[in-house]
Amino acid sequence: MQDFDPRRPSFRIAPRVVAGAAALFGLFIVWKATDTGSKPADPPQLSSAAVLALQHAAFTQAEAQPGFSRPENVAVKVLPGETLESAVERAGVAPDEAEQAVGLLSQAMDTVNIRAGMAFEAAIAKPRAERGHARLIGLSMRAGPAKSITLSRTFDGALRLRELQEQILDDTVAANGKIEGSLYESAARMGATPTITAQVVKLFSHKLDFQRDIQPGDDFKLVFNRKVTESGKTIETGDLEYAELHGVRFYRFERAGGSADYFDEHGKNIKGFLLRTPVDGARITSVFGKRRHPVLGYTRAHQGIDFGAGTGAPILAAGDGVVLEARRWSGYGNWLRIRHTGSFDTGYAHVSRYAPGIRPGVRVKQGQVVAYVGSTGLATGPHLHYEIWQNGQRVNPLGAKIPQGTVLAGAELARFRAEKARIDRLLGENQAMAAADTVVRR
Numbered sequence: 001m002q003d004f005d006p007r008r009p010s011f012r013i014a015p016r017v018v019a020g021a022a023a024l025f026g027l028f029i030v031w032k033a034t035d036t037g038s039k040p041a042d043p044p045q046l047s048s049a050a051v052l053a054l055q056h057a058a059f060t061q062a063e064a065q066p067g068f069s070r071p072e073n074v075a076v077k078v079l080p081g082e083t084l085e086s087a088v089e090r091a092g093v094a095p096d097e098a099e100q101a102v103g104l105l106s107q108a109m110d111t112v113n114i115r116a117g118m119a120f121e122a123a124i125a126k127p128r129a130e131r132g133h134a135r136l137i138g139l140s141m142r143a144g145p146a147k148s149i150t151l152s153r154t155f156d157g158a159l160r161l162r163e164l165q166e167q168i169l170d171d172t173v174a175a176n177g178k179i180e181g182s183l184y185e186s187a188a189r190m191g192a193t194p195t196i197t198a199q200v201v202k203l204f205s206h207k208l209d210f211q212r213d214i215q216p217g218d219d220f221k222l223v224f225n226r227k228v229t230e231s232g233k234t235i236e237t238g239d240l241e242y243a244e245l246h247g248v249r250f251y252r253f254e255r256a257g258g259s260a261d262y263f264d265e266h267g268k269n270i271k272g273f274l275l276r277t278p279v280d281g282a283r284i285t286s287v288f289g290k291r292r293h294p295v296l297g298y299t300r301a302h303q304g305i306d307f308g309a310g311t312g313a314p315i316l317a318a319g320d321g322v323v324l325e326a327r328r329w330s331g332y333g334n335w336l337r338i339r340h341t342g343s344f345d346t347g348y349a350h351v352s353r354y355a356p357g358i359r360p361g362v363r364v365k366q367g368q369v370v371a372y373v374g375s376t377g378l379a380t381g382p383h384l385h386y387e388i389w390q391n392g393q394r395v396n397p398l399g400a401k402i403p404q405g406t407v408l409a410g411a412e413l414a415r416f417r418a419e420k421a422r423i424d425r426l427l428g429e430n431q432a433m434a435a436a437d438t439v440v441r442r
């Protein structure tokens with residue numbers, strides 16, 4: 001057999017080599033040949049088994065080419081100030097072959113104004129001899145989110161340009177995952193973009209402490225919309241429709257006015273992160289504002305609201321948070337302060353005693369009993385003096401600026417339930433598929 005000369009294309013490169021080189025670049029569904037040369041008839045549709053067989057044959061064939069080793073992929077990034085041509089040369093191919101390749105690429109893209117860092121993959125066959133240039137078998141690069149450009153050798157040895165334009169599909173992803181690494185990494189494996197994950201983190205920050213509560217191996221579920229290429233690359237994510245972590249569930253729902261918000265499975269808005277009444281069944285006996293102090297006898301601002309209740313009545317944490325202070329504080333007597341997210345604190349004064357385990361640094365859940373009503377400090381009788389602090393300033397607990405929860409009702413609740421059923425169905429299908437998958441693998 002005579003030696004293979006890369007500059008004098010030989011018929012000995014079988015079509016199977018071309019199939020193999022194309023397979024190196026992954027599977028593209030839609031492609032458009034842009035060369036104007038003699039065009040062979042469209043290749044027949046192949047089954048995946050046939051493609052694998054061809055691919056195997058191609059490598060065997062390429063291996064058998066005298067003078068050249070099996071094609072290999074080389075990842076190349078354009079360096080600052082470098083031309084595309086010299087970047088192709090860096091893959092190991094001869095200058096004239098690089099020039100020819102870039103000439104072809106220029107039919108499909110701007111090959112002059114290229115950015116440093118632009119990446120491509122070159123498939124090259126190295127000469128078996130120590131000397132000489134590698135032969136360029138193919139080249140592939142992404143020219144846009146859904147557009148790839150490839151060069152590959154045809155059976156006659158010529159380089160052919162192909163533009164591969166993938167279709168972009170609207171897709172809804174319903175995914176079950178386990179936390180491995182950070183939530184960002186875990187969600188990215190499901191095809192979620194950082195934008196989607198940021199939304200998830202924001203949602204759960206009302207309910208969970210990501211540092212403490214999230215452990216590797218924890219299950220989580222997401223449903224989100226995205227635009228995806230046929231090869232499965234997420235181009236753009238749309239709305240987060242559902243998120244579940246540690247049994248806490250959020251469903252996205254569009255209100256009658258068009259604004260969207262997240263609700264739990266009962267149709268309750270997550271924004272109700274502070275209870276309106278931290279003592280069950282208690283009535284407000286004194287509101288926020290200027291009044292004559294009942295003990296001191298002079299007028300001063302009342303910096304909270306009072307709830308009338310008997311000594312020992314349980315006081316509930318108004319929201320999830322961490323105990324900031326649990327100590328005696330002059331006229332407030334036994335005082336409890338809880339720090340919540342969104343720069344909100346709640347304060348509880350005159351308490352008779354704290355619930356077991358309540359001390360600074362302890363995490364509490366909304367509705368958890370944290371203390372008991374009393375009359376310690378300056379108080380005429382047992383009551384809860386309740387305060388809300390925002391950014392270190394006391395604010396009126398009945399004021400509009402405190403986020404309050406919304407519970408859906410009537411027609412809106414009916415619409416919400418239909419929407420929830422749709423999401424639950426998607427998750428159910430996803431789980432059924434995962435189960436089937438497990439059966440197949442066993």
Ligand SMILES: [Zn+2]
Pocket residue numbers: 286302304305306384385386
């Ligand atoms: Zn008070």
